[in-house]
Amino acid sequence: MDKDTFYITTPIYYVNDKPHIGHAYTTVSCDVLARFARLSGKEVMFLTGTDEHGLKVQQSAEKAGIDPCDFVKPGSGRFKDLFHALHIQFDDFIRTTEPRHQQAAQAVWKTIAEKGQIYLGSYSGWYSVQDESYFTETELVDGRAPTGAPVEWLEEESYFFKLSEFQEKLLEHYEKNPDFIQPASRRNEVIRFVESGLRDLSVSRCNFNWGIPVPGDEKHVMYVWFDALTNYISALGYPDEAHKYKKFWPATVHMVGKDILRFHAVYWPAMLMAAGLPLPEKVYAHGFWTRDGKKMSKSLGNGVDPYELIEEFGVDQTRFFMAREVVFGQDGDFSRESFIQLTNSHLANDLGNLTQRVLSMIHKNCGACLPNCGAIEPEDEQLLTQAAGLFDSLTPLLTETYEIQKYCETIWSVIRAANQYVDAQAPWALRKTDTARMETVLYVLAETLRYVGILIQPLMPTSAAKLLDLLSIPTDERSFKFLTVEHALVSGTAVPKPEGLFPRFVEKEGEA
Numbered sequence: 413m414d415k416d417t418f419y420i421t422t423p424i425y426y427v428n429d430k431p432h433i434g435h436a437y438t439t440v441s442c443d444v445l446a447r448f449a450r451l452s453g454k455e456v457m458f459l460t461g462t463d464e465h466g467l468k469v470q471q472s473a474e475k476a477g478i479d480p481c482d483f484v485k486p487g488s489g490r491f492k493d494l495f496h497a498l499h500i501q502f503d504d505f506i507r508t509t510e511p512r513h514q515q516a517a518q519a520v521w522k523t524i525a526e527k528g529q530i531y532l533g534s535y536s537g538w539y540s541v542q543d544e545s546y547f548t549e550t551e552l553v554d555g556r557a558p559t560g561a562p563v564e565w566l567e568e569e570s571y572f573f574k575l576s577e578f579q580e581k582l583l584e585h586y587e588k589n590p591d592f593i594q595p596a597s598r599r600n601e602v603i604r605f606v607e608s609g610l611r612d613l614s615v616s617r618c619n620f621n622w623g624i625p626v627p628g629d630e631k632h633v634m635y636v637w638f639d640a641l642t643n644y645i646s647a648l649g650y651p652d653e654a655h656k657y658k659k660f661w662p663a664t665v666h667m668v669g670k671d672i673l674r675f676h677a678v679y680w681p682a683m684l685m686a687a688g689l690p691l692p693e694k695v696y697a698h699g700f701w702t703r704d705g706k707k708m709s710k711s712l713g714n715g716v717d718p719y720e721l722i723e724e725f726g727v728d729q730t731r732f733f734m735a736r737e738v739v740f741g742q743d744g745d746f747s748r749e750s751f752i753q754l755t756n757s758h759l760a761n762d763l764g765n766l767t768q769r770v771l772s773m774i775h776k777n778c779g780a781c782l783p784n785c786g787a788i789e790p791e792d793e794q795l796l797t798q799a800a801g802l803f804d805s806l807t808p809l810l811t812e813t814y815e816i817q818k819y820c821e822t823i824w825s826v827i828r829a830a831n832q833y834v835d836a837q838a839p840w841a842l843r844k845t846d847t848a849r850m851e852t853v854l855y856v857l858a859e860t861l862r863y864v865g866i867l868i869q870p871l872m873p874t875s876a877a878k879l880l881d882l883l884s885i886p887t888d889e890r891s892f893k894f895l896t897v898e899h900a901l902v903s904g905t906a907v908p909k910p911e912g913l914f915p916r917f918v919e920k921e922g923e924a
C-alpha cells in the first residue's frame with residue numbers, strides 16, 4: 413500500500429431483491445478493508461449503491477402496478493438502511509437512476525462509440541430476465557440458464573461492443589499484472605474463459621425502455637450491465653476527469669461475488685481499454701454463503717436476514733461472524749449453531765472475559781487508575797512484543813491478500829496469549845503477596861488490550877470504541893500510528909467503571 417489514497421467498491425445491488433446475508437457480506441468485507449485503510453492514514457473513497465435499471469425491474473414495477481421510479485426508491489432505501497444498521501462507513505451511495513450516473517454512462521458510451529468500438533447489428537439468443545443475460549444453446553442446462561433461471565428466445569436490433577477485439581489485450585494485462593484478479597484460482601478461470609474466445613457483446617435493448625437511452629438512438633436503452641459497470645467512475649464525477657476522478661481512479665479494488673467476476677474482470681476492463689481509461693488495480697471475487705449446507709434462494713425462502721442477526725446477537729457479533737467464519741474468497745455456510753459457537757468462544761470468552769478480568773481488577777485494586785508499569789520481566793516482554801508486532805504482520809493481510817479471517821486469527825493469537833499470561837501470573841494471588849508485581853502484570857495486560865482495541869476497530873467499530881473508552885484512550889489516539897511503545901498507556905490515568913463488552917449468548921428454553 414504505497415499510494416496515499418484507497419478506492420474500494422462493492423457491486424451495486426439489484427433493488428428488487430430483499431437484502432440478505434450475501435449482500436451484507438460483500439459490504440461488510442469492504443467496510444473492514446476501508447476502515448483499515450483509513451486508520452492507516454489513507455484518504456479513502458468507499459463506494460456502494462444500487463443497480464436500478466433493466467427488464468427485471470420494469471417487470472416487477474408493472475406487476476406491482478407502479479411507476480419504475482416509485483418502485484426503485486424504496487428498494488434502494490432498503491439497502492442503504494441495512495448498511496447503516498451494519499455500521500458501514502461508506503463515503504458515497506450511487507443510484508443508477510441519478511442524473512450524475514446517466515451522464516457518465518452516456519459519456520462512456522459516446523467515447524467508446526467514437527473510437528469505433530460499438531456498431532449496430534441484430535441479436536438473437538436465449539435471454540434470462542433473472543440474470544439479465546443472454547445464453548447460447550450450448551450454455552443451457554435442461555433448457556434453462558446455468559443458474560436455473562427460465563430463458564426465452566429473443567431477437568432484436570442491438571448495438572454491439574467489439575469485445576472480441578480485446579482478447580489479446582486482456583490476456584496480456586492478466587499476464588503483466590498477476591494480482592489483477594484474485595484469488596488465484598479465480599484468475600485461472602477467467603484466463604481460461606478469455607482464451608476460449610470472446611464474442612462481441614450486445615450492449616443495448618429496444619424491447620423495453622427502463623434504462624439509460626443510448627446517445628444518438630433513443631429507441632435503445634443500454635444493456636443494464638453496461639450501464640451498471642460505469643457506476644464506478646460516475647460516482648467520481650466522470651466525465652469530469654479532474655477532482656475526485658483524478659484523485660481516486662483507478663480504483664484500488666472492485667470487490668465482487670464470484671458470480672459476477674466475469675463482468676468485472678473481462679467486460680469492464682475491455683470497456684475501459686476501449687474508452688482509453690486506466691484499469692482498476694484489482695478485482696477480488698469472494699465466495700458464496702449457503703445456509704445449513706443449502707444454496708439460499710427465494711423459492712426455498714431460506715435466506716438469512718441480516719436484521720434478524722443484528723437484533724438477536726448484535727451488530728458487531730454479526731460483522732465478526734462474517735469476517736471470521738470463512739476463509740475470504742471461499743464459500744461459507746451459515747448455521748445458527750456455528751454463529752453462537754463462534755461469537756461465544758471468541759467474543760464472550762476470549763476477549764470479553766479477558767477485558768472484564770483485567771479492568772475489574774484495575775478498578776478494585778489500583779484505585780480505578782491505570783497501574784504502574786514497574787520492572788518488566790521476560791514473560792511480560794514476550795507478550796508486549798507479540799502485541800507490538802501485530803500491526804506489521806496484519807498489514808499485508810488487509811492490503812494485499814485480503815485474508816480477513818487470518819487477520820482475526822492473528823489478533824486472537826495475542827488475545828489467547830494474554831489469557832494464558834493472566835492465568836500463569838495470577839494477579840489475584842499477587843494482590844496478597846506482591847502488589848507491585850500485580851500492578852506490572854495488570855499494566856502489561858491493559859497495554860496489550862490497547863493494541864487489540866485499536867486493531868479490532870475495522871472489524872467491530874462499536875465494541876472497539878467501548879474497549880478503548882474503558883482504557884481511557886483519547887479518541888484522537890486510536891489510529892494505527894499510535895501502535896507504538898511511545899504511545900503506551902500512561903500509568904495513573906483514571907479509568908471508568910468496567911462494563912461487559914460481549915454478553916454470552918444463551919439459547920432461550922424451547923428455541924432451536
Ligand code: MSP
Nearest residue numbers: 423424425426434435463640641668669699700701
Ligand atoms: N447488480 C449486480 C452487480 C452490478 S455491479 C456493477 C448484482 N447485484 S446483486 O444484488 O445480485 O448481487 C450483489 C452482490 O451480492 C454480488 O457480489 C453477489 O455475489 C453477492 N451475493 C448475492 N448472494 C450471495 C450469497 N449467497 N453469498 C455471498 N454473496 C452473494 O449482481
